Amino acid sequence: MTDEFPRDSVGLVAPQRLTIEQTLALDCGRELSGCEIVYETYGQLNATASNAILICPALSGDHHAAGYHSNDSKKPGWWENCIGPGKPIDSNRFFVVCSSNLGGYKGSTGPSSINPANGKLYGPDFPVVTVRDWVRAQNLLGQSLGISKWAAVAGGSLGGMQALQWAIEFPDQLRHALVIAAAPKLSAQNIAFNEIARQAIVSDPDFHEGRYEEKGTAPRRGLMLARMLGHITYLSDSAMRAKFGRELRDGKLNFGFDVEFQVESYLRYQGRSFVDRFDANTYLLMTKALDYFDPAREHSDDLAAAFSGILARCLVVSFTSDWRFASERSREIVDALIAAGKDVSYAEIESDLGHDDFLLTQPDYIELLRTYLNGIAAEVGA
Amino acid sequence: MTDEFPRDSVGLVAPQRLTIEQTLALDCGRELSGCEIVYETYGQLNATASNAILICPALSGDHHAAGYHSNDSKKPGWWENCIGPGKPIDSNRFFVVCSSNLGGYKGSTGPSSINPANGKLYGPDFPVVTVRDWVRAQNLLGQSLGISKWAAVAGGSLGGMQALQWAIEFPDQLRHALVIAAAPKLSAQNIAFNEIARQAIVSDPDFHEGRYEEKGTAPRRGLMLARMLGHITYLSDSAMRAKFGRELRDGKLNFGFDVEFQVESYLRYQGRSFVDRFDANTYLLMTKALDYFDPAREHSDDLAAAFSGILARCLVVSFTSDWRFASERSREIVDALIAAGKDVSYAEIESDLGHDDFLLTQPDYIELLRTYLNGIAAEVGA
Known part of the structure; x- marks a missing residue:
């Protein structure tokens, strides 16, 4: 060491x-x-x-x-x-x-x-x-x-x-x-969250039925959404409140669809950084393993x-x-x-x-x- | 009458x-x-x-x-x-x-x-x-x-x-x-859910920066995801349990990515039927009105x-x-x-x-x- x-x-x-x-x-x-x-x-x-x-x-x-x-x-x-x-x-x-x-x-x-x-x-x-x-x-x-x-x-x-x-x-x-x-x-609600994550991935046009690597691409949008969604479920409501509250990134409402609240900025960052280090097919498999676990x-x-x-x-x-x-x-x-x-x-x-x-x-x-x-x-x- | x-x-x-x-x-x-x-x-x-x-x-x-x-x-x-x-x-x-x-x-x-x-x-x-x-x-x-x-x-x-x-x-x-x-x-968590719904819509390639109607298309995948996600938040965990439990549509695991659990079938149906009667730009506006409400x-x-x-x-x-x-x-x-x-x-x-x-x-x-x-x-x- x-x-x-x-x-x-x-x-x-x-x-x-x-x-x-x-x-x-x-x-x-x-x-x-x-x-x-x-x-x-x-x-x-x-x-x-x-x-x-x-x-x-x-x-x-x-x-x-x-x-x-x-x-x-x-x-x-x-x-x-x-x-x-x-x-x-x-x-x-x-x-x-x-x-x-x-x-x-x-x-x-x-x-x-x-x-x-x-x-x-x-x-x-x-x-x-x-x-x-x-x-x-x-x-x-x-x-x-x-x-x-x-x-x-x-x-x-x-x-x-x-x-x-x-x-x-x-x-x-x-x-x-x-x-x-x-x-x-898993509860039905847990499965439902996993299902939306999977649908986000497989409905991304860059998914190509899972053969995206052969095509030199990746369903980045779908995987990003899946990760953002996961993140909500990993964090408690009170943790989010403590971390972000309703703080505005620019201190005021901008009446548009760019990032406004800090929590939006955080989620987009989490989603984007995940797609560089994770694979969509793996994400699908991991959520299925979760759904199936039921000894x-x-x-x-x-x-x-x-x-x-x-x-x-x-x-x-x-x-x-x-x-x-x-x-x-x-x-x-x-x-x-x-x-x-x-x-x-x-x-x-x-x-x-x-x-x-x-x-x-x-x-x-x-x-x-x-x-x-x-x-x-x-x-x-x- | x-x-x-x-x-x-x-x-x-x-x-x-x-x-x-x-x-x-x-x-x-x-x-x-x-x-x-x-x-x-x-x-x-x-x-x-x-x-x-x-x-x-x-x-x-x-x-x-x-x-x-x-x-x-x-x-x-x-x-x-x-x-x-x-x-x-x-x-x-x-x-x-x-x-x-x-x-x-x-x-x-x-x-x-x-x-x-x-x-x-x-x-x-x-x-x-x-x-x-x-x-x-x-x-x-x-x-x-x-x-x-x-x-x-x-x-x-x-x-x-x-x-x-x-x-x-x-x-x-x-x-x-x-x-x-x-x-x-809204809480930070509420805003986070809305943000993912919005990202699902705007990241759909058929969104065309909101001008999809002019192009004769619509971000159906994104709007479907947004609606599926909304649905999870409208229903309690216990309601989902009562409604679907972990029931398998075909009575057995199929080890694939088609619909397996009843709750998946329900969510996909809810998502699909929504896109025929709702507009993506409207969905974006409604979620923003929610986020902004704060008297x-x-x-x-x-x-x-x-x-x-x-x-x-x-x-x-x-x-x-x-x-x-x-x-x-x-x-x-x-x-x-x-x-x-x-x-x-x-x-x-x-x-x-x-x-x-x-x-x-x-x-x-x-x-x-x-x-x-x-x-x-x-x-x-x-």
């Missing part, structure tokens, strides 16, 4: 690659061959391989969860607030692993990768992947790293759904599941039945200002875990910023994670 | 037109000449012109508030639930007037009208209009009808904002203001000060499941009216359906309106 990075950062990191030799059988019935999983690790795996923590990314997250990719990078990984030396997920004690998900962009195999079947970009031919598909691929990564039991699997939002799926799918291969700002399945479906909508095989201890965390996946949704998980007789802790964090709080530094939240992870460290001798 | 219509409907109605001779000076500093106001009336004005009620439309509403436009029409006016013989706004007792707002579509002068200055369609050159501009135009309509004092001015959502503006602007020209499911100004702005953000001249008695109604303009927002109006020493009644209706409840038939709501309107009828001898 160079002196240029903060002392509590893992510093300079580089992604690694695992080629999966076997063919993956996906939930959709299709198969993927020659997949590559891109991942990063922080800290050292101990001799008994007991101190590994798997981090699962959310919709726009990838394998770069902490540290910096170059000496002059100003932008650390997406969970830099929580991962690093002395931080709650302490890289001095834990071996932290984070991989990007199948279907992602500029990481693990996805729509922008070459389809070995025909030598062309996958594009829209990339199969619809599920949270369970991801968890199975993560399990292969763990095996390749010599990890037979994770000290914990953790994630927020869509990442929290993966942590929950881990506990269901591989009950004896993790000690703890940290399920943060998640839900047991109770195979158990006649009985969530406790879906949880019946869980052995991991679960920590469920929600945020009072999160209206995308409100605390009620986390309590559904908690209630079903209790009904199934499982070991669960639940914390509802008083917060202001909405769904995005899971990435931020609310002191109670950070302290909760620190305490809980300290307990895990003691348990596994880390 | 023919036998073909329900007995409690005003039956067959026809829009009427008023050409405003004088030039209107708008809030934006521009002027409009030769404006036409399109309106409908139901019931009879009494000899003392004391029984007139003005109905103010919401974003997608127009002058057709009640009754039917033809004998084979199946679709009545937008507030048919409340207006008609024996209904809360009883056309046997009241003379009910509803005009479409300036900037509207297929009604009062708007972007699809001819600009007398150059003989071309206004299109994007139509000025940005405000709630106050509308209220002033409605006042000219009232004068032309011989109404010097309305028994009540009533509306929901954007219509409720007009009712409130009436009480501020023309204090001695209305007895009652019925402000339903409204807010004293406290001219009073250093002191809402009570903005209300200081009000003489009308106010009825404020909110719905518990409305998250677009939540009850808290109505209570801001009520608290400021009380602080200003005004006569105000407030009812928060237990409801399930969200913002759209103001158009629907929740029994407590209908009964409340009936009782309140009976009181007005007694007061004015109607």
Whole structure:
């Protein structure tokens, strides 16, 4: 680690690659061959391989969860607030692993990768992947790293759904599941927001039925709208009020359709910067994975039945200002875990910023994670 | 009225037109000449012109508030639930007037009208209009009808904002203001939703900077997205759950991007049917009028000060499941009216359906309106 990075950062990191030799059988019935999983690790795996923590990314997250990719990078990984030396997920004690998900962009195999079947970009031919598909691929990564039991699997939002799926799918291969700002399945309203985002993308004339890369273009307008819409749902109304109020950018109404209110300026900026670093086909796949997540479906909508095989201890965390996946949704998980007789802790964090709080530094939240992870460290001798 | 219509409907109605001779000076500093106001009336004005009620439309509403436009029409006016013989706004007792707002579509002068200055369609050159501009135009309509004092001015959502503006602007020209499911100004989140709807429209390649009619096209994709997004905000999460749950249209996941969940099907239908009956430039103008409404702005953000001249008695109604303009927002109006020493009644209706409840038939709501309107009828001898 160079002196240029903060002392509590893992510093300079580089992604690694695992080629999966076997063919993956996906939930959709299709198969993927020659997949590559891109991942990063922080800290050292101990001799008994007991101190590994798997981090699962959310919709726009990838394998770069902490540290910096170059000496002059100003932008650390997406969970830099929580991962690093002395931080709650302490890289001095834990071996932290984070991989990007199948279907992602500029990481693990996805729509922008070459389809070995025909030598062309996958594009829209990339199969619809599920949270369970991801968890199975993560399990292969763990095996390749010599990890037979994770000290914990953790994630927020869509990442929290993966942590929950881990506990269901591989009950004896993790000690703890940290399920943060998640839900047991999307509500009709959640699906509706995703559907509008998808319609914004696919109705963009530059979408070309998903083959925009071949045409040297991209559905930038659609992806921008999708991201703007997402942003509204990540932020609480009160966070928006605190951040922007009804402040006018020029101090007065201009009676036109240029940016007037600060919040408009912010949204347009968020939308524009997203399209430079994200792929539209990936956005479609990620929203579908969200829509499809519903572990109770195979158990006649009985969530406790879906949880019946869980052995991991679960920590469920929600945020009072999160209206995308409100605390009620986390309590559904908690209630079903209790009904199934499982070991669960639940914390509802008083917060202001909405769904995005899971990435931020609310002191109670950070302290909760620190305490809980300290307990895990003691348990596994880390 | 023919036998073909329900007995409690005003039956067959026809829009009427008023050409405003004088030039209107708008809030934006521009002027409009030769404006036409399109309106409908139901019931009879009494000899003392004391029984007139003005109905103010919401974003997608127009002058057709009640009754039917033809004998084979199946679709009545937008507030048919409340207006008609024996209904809360009883056309046997009241003379009910509803005009479409300036900037509207297929009604009062708007972007699809001819600009007398150059003989071309206004299109994007139509000025940005405000709630106050509308209220002033409605006042000219009232004068032309011989109404010097309305028994009540009533509306929901954007219509409720007009009712409130009436009480501020023309204090001695209305007895009652019925402000339903409204807010004293939009929140940053409300503005953000409007901004995304606008961006969806203006980023549609068929928008042509608003001159799509001249090109024989329309930004249908953008307007469809805007409407879909609006719909999410009109419906409560629980209403969506009750209406659609996570029901799959084909009973199973199809692992593709066609419609899968019922809610997707519903939203696409709502979006598609809207573009056939609404105009994109009008949608832009209506959302701006919403964003700009903020009577406290001219009073250093002191809402009570903005209300200081009000003489009308106010009825404020909110719905518990409305998250677009939540009850808290109505209570801001009520608290400021009380602080200003005004006569105000407030009812928060237990409801399930969200913002759209103001158009629907929740029994407590209908009964409340009936009782309140009976009181007005007694007061004015109607």
